[in-house]
Amino acid sequence: MGIRALLAGSGDPVDAVRMGTTVATNALLERKGERTLLVITRGFRDALRIAYQNRPHIFARRIDLPELLHERVVEVDERVAADGTVLRAPDLDALTGPLRQAYHDGIRAVAVVCMHSHLHPAHEQAVGDLAARVGFPQISLSSEVSP
Numbered sequence: 670m671g672i673r674a675l676l677a678g679s680g681d682p683v684d685a686v687r688m689g690t691t692v693a694t695n696a697l698l699e700r701k702g703e704r705t706l707l708v709i710t711r712g713f714r715d716a717l718r719i720a721y722q723n724r725p726h727i728f729a730r731r732i733d734l735p736e737l738l739h740e741r742v743v744e745v746d747e748r749v750a751a752d753g754t755v756l757r758a759p760d761l762d763a764l765t766g767p768l769r770q771a772y773h774d775g776i777r778a779v780a781v782v783c784m785h786s787h788l789h790p791a792h793e794q795a796v797g798d799l800a801a802r803v804g805f806p807q808i809s810l811s812s813e814v815s816p
């Protein structure tokens with residue numbers, strides 16, 4: 670309500686408002702958040718580890734990488750082209766076992782990242798629905814969190 674009042678009459682279109690909290694920031698910095706499973710398009714398991722390869726000392730022989738925010742990675746066999754063409758529907762049957770195992774092992778948060786989901790979120794939504802059926806209380810879809 671307050672943000673809407675501040676923006677009223679400004680004439681600038683606002684698509685999204687993002688807000689961070691000290692609690693969330695501290696949880697990230699201190700790595701004290703919930704144990705998290707990353708479900709990602711097959712072939713991109715290491716994408717978050719590889720990142721951009723930005724290093725202050727490019728030729729250093731020892732590279733200290735930050736700890737990842739997720740504990741485990743499960744790849745989902747799915748693919749959508751940038752134009753929305755479904756190249757492979759998500760194999761939810763193959764995904765069910767690894768999701769159940771992660772839940773059985775005490776992981777309670779799932780982050781889902783599928784190719785081109787910011788434009789075509791159906792595959793992420795299907796994976797999120799499956800995770801909910803397995804029992805995960807915290808499910809974050811990249812298409813909803815930060816498209």
